[in-house]
Amino acid sequence: MKLEKQAILNALKTISVPGEGEDMVTSGAVTNVVTFGDEVIVDITIKNPSLQAKKKAEVEIMKAIHAEVHMKAQVKVNIKVDAPEKAPKNEIKGKPIPGIQNIIAVASGKGGVGKSTITANLAVSLQKMGFKVGILDADIYGPSIPIMFDVQDEKPLSVKVDGKQKMKPVESYGIKILSIGFFTKPDQAVVWRGPMASKALNQMIFDAAWGALDFLLVDLPPGTGDIHLSIVQAMPLTGAVVVSTPQKVALADAKKGVAMFQQDSINVPVLGIVENMAWFTPEELPENKYYIFGKEGASNLAEDLGVRLLAQIPLVQSIREGGDVGHPAALQKDTILAEAFETMTRNSVEELVKRNDSLPPTEAVKITTMAGCAAVKK
Numbered sequence: 001m002k003l004e005k006q007a008i009l010n011a012l013k014t015i016s017v018p019g020e021g022e023d024m025v026t027s028g029a030v031t032n033v034v035t036f037g038d039e040v041i042v043d044i045t046i047k048n049p050s051l052q053a054k055k056k057a058e059v060e061i062m063k064a065i066h067a068e069v070h071m072k073a074q075v076k077v078n079i080k081v082d083a084p085e086k087a088p089k090n091e092i093k094g095k096p097i098p099g100i101q102n103i104i105a106v107a108s109g110k111g112g113v114g115k116s117t118i119t120a121n122l123a124v125s126l127q128k129m130g131f132k133v134g135i136l137d138a139d140i141y142g143p144s145i146p147i148m149f150d151v152q153d154e155k156p157l158s159v160k161v162d163g164k165q166k167m168k169p170v171e172s173y174g175i176k177i178l179s180i181g182f183f184t185k186p187d188q189a190v191v192w193r194g195p196m197a198s199k200a201l202n203q204m205i206f207d208a209a210w211g212a213l214d215f216l217l218v219d220l221p222p223g224t225g226d227i228h229l230s231i232v233q234a235m236p237l238t239g240a241v242v243v244s245t246p247q248k249v250a251l252a253d254a255k256k257g258v259a260m261f262q263q264d265s266i267n268v269p270v271l272g273i274v275e276n277m278a279w280f281t282p283e284e285l286p287e288n289k290y291y292i293f294g295k296e297g298a299s300n301l302a303e304d305l306g307v308r309l310l311a312q313i314p315l316v317q318s319i320r321e322g323g324d325v326g327h328p329a330a331l332q333k334d335t336i337l338a339e340a341f342e343t344m345t346r347n348s349v350e351e352l353v354k355r356n357d358s359l360p361p362t363e364a365v366k367i368t369t370m371a372g373c374a375a376v377k378k
């Protein structure tokens, strides 16, 4: 019996390397075929280094030659592995959290600029777009997320997951919520120190039954002190959104906020700045804009710092009312406000996608779905 090289190649054209699509001759995986009497030697290079993949490739080749060329052919397969180079290590600090794809901090240099309001409405818009969302309210000075979602009287239950006792986040409008406020009495002044706050927050992240989340938003305490550094360093943050109002005193602090994330020991990408209370608009006269805190201060700051202005959100009575009664304004349907929050959210996701593309993908930085996010063409 004399085996023909072309007959062997034709047989190998009927199969592909497991997991590699094209047939193994066209794809270039087969690098050499030598025949000698009833013997044939096939050299092949595959990308998957696992033993199982090697074995499977070998068996497939033998089967194809026996079926298509000769039942009694003596087949020898030499397999070389050419695995793609390992991606460089991700810069994200801390352990990735199983099931949580992106953790975004919402920060402000100064108190009262609307950081929690922006967090709440960002969460609602993301949820409306089809993402699975959680909020971790880390504002140790004044946790307001429970009020903004009307769950201030609830307490997280304890559940067993894989034999371990875990905290079950409270749910409102489909958003999972844990707040430092659930563990302190409203009238009790708690003085947190950095390590204490980090420990409590770590428990709320790692010992909680969050389940699968596309986004976990972290509402940080206002400011840029030591305690913020401890909190920020304790979490594997994907990115940060900085909120500011347009007036000079707020902008100076927002600048410090951006700088905090950009310093070497933190190194968390800033997705952009949200200008809150950009102008005042009476709801019945939406065309009227009164620049009571100055005009475009945060837009100019964003430009100076080379970060994106994610949105300008007006000062509108119903935003405050929505916050007070636990019904975030972004829940409104087809209003200018809901639209403004949607734009803010789309821009934030767009920046996040860019950021995830420019850093090696890890479980901590991957997005699982772009459902509903029309602006993001991915």
Ligand SMILES: Nc1ncnc2c1ncn2[C@@H]1O[C@H](COP(=O)(O)OP(=O)(O)OP(=O)(O)O)[C@@H](O)[C@H]1O
Pocket (backbone or CB within 6 Å): 108, 110, 111, 112, 113, 114, 115, 116, 117, 118, 139, 142, 144, 221, 222, 276, 277, 313, 314, 315, 316, 317, 318, 319, 320, 321, 323, 324
């Ligand atoms: N765009 C807006 N229009 C109207 N009211 C707003 C707007 N943004 C925030 N507010 C209101 O301003 C108040 C402070 O907002 P919020 O609690 O979100 O600020 P914060 O920056 O999180 O404050 P803190 O310093 O306590 O963390 C709230 O009553 C909120 O409803």
